[in-house]
Amino acid sequence: MTTLSAASVLEKLQTQGFRLTTARRGLVEILFADDSLRTVAELMTLLKKKRIAADKTTVYREIGFLMERGIVRDVEFGDGQKRYERADDHHHHVVCAKCDLVEDIPADAELERLEKRVSERTGFTILKHSFEFFGLCRKCS
Amino acid sequence: MTTLSAASVLEKLQTQGFRLTTARRGLVEILFADDSLRTVAELMTLLKKKRIAADKTTVYREIGFLMERGIVRDVEFGDGQKRYERADDHHHHVVCAKCDLVEDIPADAELERLEKRVSERTGFTILKHSFEFFGLCRKCS
DNA sequence: ATCTTTGCAAAAGTTTTGCATATCC
DNA sequence: GGATATGCAAAACTTTTGCAAAGAT
Numbered sequence: 001m002t003t004l005s006a007a008s009v010l011e012k013l014q015t016q017g018f019r020l021t022t023a024r025r026g027l028v029e030i031l032f033a034d035d036s037l038r039t040v041a042e043l044m045t046l047l048k049k050k051r052i053a054a055d056k057t058t059v060y061r062e063i064g065f066l067m068e069r070g071i072v073r074d075v076e077f078g079d080g081q082k083r084y085e086r087a088d089d090h091h092h093h094v095v096c097a098k099c100d101l102v103e104d105i106p107a108d109a110e111l112e113r114l115e116k117r118v119s120e121r122t123g124f125t126i127l128k129h130s131f132e133f134f135g136l137c138r139k140c141s
Numbered sequence: 142m143t144t145l146s147a148a149s150v151l152e153k154l155q156t157q158g159f160r161l162t163t164a165r166r167g168l169v170e171i172l173f174a175d176d177s178l179r180t181v182a183e184l185m186t187l188l189k190k191k192r193i194a195a196d197k198t199t200v201y202r203e204i205g206f207l208m209e210r211g212i213v214r215d216v217e218f219g220d221g222q223k224r225y226e227r228a229d230d231h232h233h234h235v236v237c238a239k240c241d242l243v244e245d246i247p248a249d250a251e252l253e254r255l256e257k258r259v260s261e262r263t264g265f266t267i268l269k270h271s272f273e274f275f276g277l278c279r280k281c282s
Numbered sequence: 283a284t285c286t287t288t289g290c291a292a293a294a295g296t297t298t299t300g301c302a303t304a305t306c307c
Numbered sequence: 308g309g310a311t312a313t314g315c316a317a318a319a320c321t322t323t324t325g326c327a328a329a330g331a332t
Binding site for chain 2 (some may be wrong): 076082105114
Binding site (some may be wrong): 158159160162164165195196198199200203221268 | 286
C-alpha cells in the first residue's frame with residue numbers, strides 16, 4: 001500500500017478529465033498533508049487559511065467526489081459529524097473520550113488478519129472495515 | 142457475560158426508583174427480544190405494533206436514559222442514523238453493502254484480545270471499541 | 283404530593299438538492 | 308460548445324431542548 005502525494009492524486013484526476021480547481025486542489029492538499037481526520041467544518045477553516053473561498057456545498061460535493069473515487073474515506077465517531085481522511089495508508093484510531101485526542105493505532109498484522117477470519121466465518125466478501133477504540137489517553141486517564 | 146432478560150432490566154430500574162412506563166417497558170422488551178440493531182424510526186414502528194404510542198422525543202430520551210445506564214449502546218454504520226442494541230452480549234457486525242443485511246460476527250477470542258494489544262501500544266485506557274465490517278453477503282456477492 | 287416522564291412545537295446541526303451561473307478544455 | 312464545477316437558497320433529516328401537562332408511586 002503506497003502512500004500517495006497530493007500532486008500525484010491531482011495529476012491522475014486531471015488525466016481522467018477532471019479539473020484542477022482551487023477547491024479541489026486545496027482539499028486534496030489538506031487531506032494528503034498528513035493522516036488526520038477532518039470534519040467538514042475543519043476543512044473549511046483550513047481552506048480559508050490557504051485563502052481559498054469555498055462554499056460548504058462545494059466542500060461536501062468535493063468530498064463526495066473524492067470518496068466515490070476511493071481517494072478519501074469517512075469515519076464516524078458517533079458525535080454526529082463525519083470525519084474524512086485519505087483512503088490510502090489504511091489505519092485505525094483511538095479516541096479519547098475526555099479530550100477528543102485522536103491517535104493512530106500502529107500498523108498491526110493481527111488487526112488486518114481479522115478481515116480474512118471474519119470473511120471465512122460469515123461468508124461475506126469483506127470490502128472494508130472500521131475499527132475504532134474509545135477510551136482515555138495517557139493524560140486523561 | 143450473562144444475557145439479561147427484559148424483565149430483569151425493568152425490575153432493576155424499578156428498584157432504583159425509576160418508573161415502568163409503557164414506553165420504557167416497550168422499548169426494553171423490543172431491544173432485549175433479540176440482538177438486532179434498531180434505528181429510532183424502527184423502534185417507533187415496533188412500538189406501534191405493540192400498540193404503544195410514543196413521541197419520537199420520548200424514544201430519543203428513553204434511549205439516552207438507557208445508554209447512560211449501560212443498558213443499551215449505539216453503533217454507527219455511517220449512513221447518518223444511529224442504531225441501538227442491548228449492551229450486554231457484546232458482539233460485532235458485518236453489513237451487506239447491497240441489501241443492508243446485518244449479521245453478527247461469531248464470538249472470537251482474537252477479536253477481543255485486540256483491546257489489550259491496542260491499550261499496550263497506545264497507552265490509552267480502552268473503554269469500548271467498535272468493529273464493523275462492510276461487504277457483500279452470500280446472496281449479493 | 284412529589285418526582286419522573288411525556289408530548290408538542292420549535293430549534294439546532296449536519297448533509298443534500300435544485301437550479302442557474304460560471305469555468306475550464 | 309459541452310462537460311465540469313460552483314454558489315446560494317432551500318429542503319431534508321436526525322437529534323436536541325424548553326416548557327407546561329400528565330403520570331407513576
